[in-house]
Amino acid sequence: MARRRAPGFEIQREQILAEAALLFAQRGYASTSMNEVAERCGVSKPALYHYFKDKNELLAFICEEHLARLKAVVLEVEALGLDPEPAIRLMIRRFVEEYADAQNEHRVLTEDVKFLASEDRTRVLEGERFIVRALAAAVARMRPDLDAAGLVKPLTMLLFGMINWMFTWFKSGRRVTHAAMAPIVADLFFGGLGAVVETAPLALESEGDKDGSSRCGLDR
């Protein structure tokens, strides 16, 4: 019969994941050693291997738990049944809040995915695509004309560029800071959508595909 897990097992796991995310974000996954992770967590290396079977599992948990929170945001906002623009504004705000609370995890997700074992990497990239599809669908509902022009996916990715890139330059600071950026991003995006539609179809006239699938992939 399997023995019960110690009550602090899950808590210890989460603490280790947080410390590992910090180290991976600072030094990169490949150049962080399991010795460093163990030392930072105040546990022996064999103890570390008690909580996670190998270095890849550490990386996979960091990425997947962060991604699970982002997916939950999408599902919660969709459940409210808002119109497209307020729904997208709320998602932007919730994403920025989530990133602010998990800056290390976010950096690991964006920079270290390439080090994941291929099955884990596939699952993580599919999770990212789920989130992008949700945003893109809301943009398409709001502006069917842009959808018809094949511009929704590229524009959605530009929106992700703004918010994903924020945490490479934002000084880690007070929460109000991050909160203030969300409406600015949203205003820039919605204000800019009106200007895009006039010139873009001209620029793309030589392209044959309407859905833009040959122009951009939503994965890497």
Added chain:
Amino acid sequence: MARRRAPGFEIQREQILAEAALLFAQRGYASTSMNEVAERCGVSKPALYHYFKDKNELLAFICEEHLARLKAVVLEVEALGLDPEPAIRLMIRRFVEEYADAQNEHRVLTEDVKFLASEDRTRVLEGERFIVRALAAAVARMRPDLDAAGLVKPLTMLLFGMINWMFTWFKSGRRVTHAAMAPIVADLFFGGLGAVVETAPLALESEGDKDGSSRCGLDR
């Protein structure tokens, strides 16, 4: 008297840098071995160390040559003496073209700067700040009201987010593809600027600093 260098020396250096940039972009700097770089270039490892004194120098050259081209773009556009909006539009277009021609180098610059020796890293980050300052100055000239509200630097960084993030999702394809994205980014940015000014000062009213220096750093 120093002997002349073999005529192919510089050509060989550039070929090695291009191959190293590809490997670093694909696998990350830390997990690419000098053996792999040498093998990919078809030279022995001692020969590789003949062209570059160590692994860090390889990384430093990749980053600094790419950055030098971006700085050259800034200086060339500034020399034209255009009005702010056409100047920024042209810079966006030239940046996108430059990124399209140097996708590996661009990815190395954005993801592997943390592995540079500290003196090299300092110089590279100063080069990045030069480019950001040039863009931000043009935005400020165009919209002094946004400058007074302390929003120019954050907005400039959102613009960089759009174009820097493009090459994490864009499928490597035909040149026309990248060229078509530049005016879309510019339209989204300029179209959005008008919408930002109305609501942002409200969102930031509790902040005390006018220049936004406590809110965002333009380095990492």
Added chain:
DNA sequence: CCTACCGATCGGTAGG
């Protein structure tokens, strides 16, 4: 003495 390399191996350290 120099350069432009080669085959072989150095001292240390990685993940496990």
Added chain:
DNA sequence: CCTACCGATCGGTAGG
């Protein structure tokens, strides 16, 4: 859960 290790591979350099 510890000390003590392993197979392998790391960045860099020896002699010729």
